Amino acid sequence: MTNDNQSLRGFLETVEQEFPEEILRIREPVSRNLEMTSVVFELDRLGKSPVVIFENIEGTKTPVVTNIAGNRKLLAHCLNAEARNLPTAFRDRCQNYIPCEVVSRGAWDDIVLEGDQVDLTQLPIPFQFSVDAAPYITAGQICARDPETGVDTTGFHRLMLKGKNRLGISLHSRRRMYEFHRRAEARGQSLPAAIVIGTHPLHYMGSMVYAYPPHVRKYEIIGGLFGEPYRLARCGVNNIEVPAGAEIVIEGEILAGVHEPEGPFGEFTGYASYRSTQNVFVAHRVRMRRDALFHSVVSGMSRDHILISCITREGEILNALRRNLPNVKAVHVPHKTCGAFLAIVSMKKIAEGEPKMAMLTALGTELYTKHVIVVDDDVDIFDMEDVMWAVATRVRAEKDIFLVPGVKSAIIDPTSDPKTFTVTKMGIDATAPLNENFAERLTISDAQRTRARQILGNAGVTA
Numbered sequence: 150m151t152n153d154n155q156s157l158r159g160f161l162e163t164v165e166q167e168f169p170e171e172i173l174r175i176r177e178p179v180s181r182n183l184e185m186t187s188v189v190f191e192l193d194r195l196g197k198s199p200v201v202i203f204e205n206i207e208g209t210k211t212p213v214v215t216n217i218a219g220n221r222k223l224l225a226h227c228l229n230a231e232a233r234n235l236p237t238a239f240r241d242r243c244q245n246y247i248p249c250e251v252v253s254r255g256a257w258d259d260i261v262l263e264g265d266q267v268d269l270t271q272l273p274i275p276f277q278f279s280v281d282a283a284p285y286i287t288a289g290q291i292c293a294r295d296p297e298t299g300v301d302t303t304g305f306h307r308l309m310l311k312g313k314n315r316l317g318i319s320l321h322s323r324r325r326m327y328e329f330h331r332r333a334e335a336r337g338q339s340l341p342a343a344i345v346i347g348t349h350p351l352h353y354m355g356s357m358v359y360a361y362p363p364h365v366r367k368y369e370i371i372g373g374l375f376g377e378p379y380r381l382a383r384c385g386v387n388n389i390e391v392p393a394g395a396e397i398v399i400e401g402e403i404l405a406g407v408h409e410p411e412g413p414f415g416e417f418t419g420y421a422s423y424r425s426t427q428n429v430f431v432a433h434r435v436r437m438r439r440d441a442l443f444h445s446v447v448s449g450m451s452r453d454h455i456l457i458s459c460i461t462r463e464g465e466i467l468n469a470l471r472r473n474l475p476n477v478k479a480v481h482v483p484h485k486t487c488g489a490f491l492a493i494v495s496m497k498k499i500a501e502g503e504p505k506m507a508m509l510t511a512l513g514t515e516l517y518t519k520h521v522i523v524v525d526d527d528v529d530i531f532d533m534e535d536v537m538w539a540v541a542t543r544v545r546a547e548k549d550i551f552l553v554p555g556v557k558s559a560i561i562d563p564t565s566d567p568k569t570f571t572v573t574k575m576g577i578d579a580t581a582p583l584n585e586n587f588a589e590r591l592t593i594s595d596a597q598r599t600r601a602r603q604i605l606g607n608a609g610v611t612a
């Protein structure tokens with residue numbers, strides 16, 4: 150087997166060896182119906198987020214691997230970074246594009262099923278929330294080439310199981326895949342595409358990057374994250390190259406001019422989503438490893454679904470801000486804001502107007518970022534109570550809040566207009582004014598703290 154350090158199973162091996170407490174193998178028989186999702190949500194309630202491998206799914210021999218992206222420590226290890234430096238490590242590495250290496254054969258070429266042999270219902274595709282319209286492939290990286298330039302892309306898009314060779318697909322992010330399909334459709338053609346299941350978490354991370362030049366391949370960004378060329382092999386559709394170490398490849402096309410109901414689906418917003426671009430993928434060929442693992446992302450507002458979005462957005466917004474504002478300290482996109490809709494920026498304000506500049510930049514970085522709060526650098530942006538204290542005590546609503554109506558936004562955002570998918574974006578400047586004699590924050594010095602701990606220790610109180 151080649152490509153191990155860049156494959157899902159290579160990642161699992163590393164976790165098993167170096168962080169055995171962060172991998173959980175469930176050997177008891179488990180149903181595809183709702184059980185896998187609720188196990189991971191229950192672990193989260195217990196404050197745990199290990200990689201979970203369901204080894205015994207009823208009706209199949211294929212194990213399901215899930216929650217590979219729900220753990221900061223493991224993701225940081227993939228980038229040789231400390232957990233607290235993850236957004237910065239991501240930000241640095243994803244700007245270092247490394248050309249790919251094409252190898253002659255993919256590990257997924259053991260078994261090839263074509264024509265009538267294709268039967269996607271044989272895969273252990275979980276049915277995740279009771280509201281879902283059907284079982285969903287949630288860890289399918291869709292790979293395709295721009296019909297105009299030939300540059301390829303890769304990204305997750307939810308895939309609703311509709312039949313043996315038919316999947317509903319939603320391209321609601323309206324990024325490259327949406328545009329490639331639109332360009333193909335404008336020529337009256339379907340878009341040849343491959344669905345890749347079972348890749349390394351750095352592929353997941355790199356595929357979420359959205360601010361990069363049009364000639365750059367996402368695979369080159371993923372190579373930057375690995376710190377070496379990403380190894381690809383050519384599959385059988387439109388010369389599309391896919392990761393050589395992947396588990397399963399489904400070749401086919403996203404149809405031109407065909408729209409069918411897709412959804413509802415339990416989305417990362419924490420709501421059932423009925424919104425979709427309602428496209429259709431038809432599978433022509435399946436290739437897989439003999440002992441393939443099936444990767445599934447836990448949907449809904451799980452860590453598995455959201456943590457990487459938090460990290461990539463923090464990194465991307467930081468990249469955009471640092472170009473003009475070196476005094477920006479950090480950015481936080483909290484999990485509970487769906488890893489998407491709110492960004493908190495901390496800065497050492499030098500001049501009035503800088504928070505507004507930062508907010509306009511952050512709001513314009515991409516469509517999902519809807520609210521931005523800027524705070525001074527004495528506020529801990531990873532502590533929402535501290536952020537709310539700054540909002541409560543430093544915001545003068547008549548001056549410090551601005552609204553930008555009618556901005557293109559996320560289709561999946563339940564507040565976006567159901568026809569135009571626009572929202573009103575909001576900036577909140579929660580920094581204290583510079584030149585007024587503004588109230589002084591109460592502090593307790595480190596020396597006082599040390600003395601207090603000593604007094605408490607003597608009284609029998611320890612942490």
Ligand SMILES: Cc1cc2nc3c(=O)[nH]c(=O)nc-3n(C[C@H](O)[C@H](O)[C@H](O)COP(=O)(O)O)c2cc1C
Nearest residue numbers: 302303304305306307319320321322324325326357
């Ligand atoms: C687990 C997961 C599922 C996703 N599902 C979808 C989806 O169904 N549709 C969509 O447009 N974007 C979805 N996204 C976001 C896209 O993957 C992301 O915007 C990506 O950068 C799009 O790539 P592209 O530029 O190749 O279109 C999902 C992201 C994650 C992490």
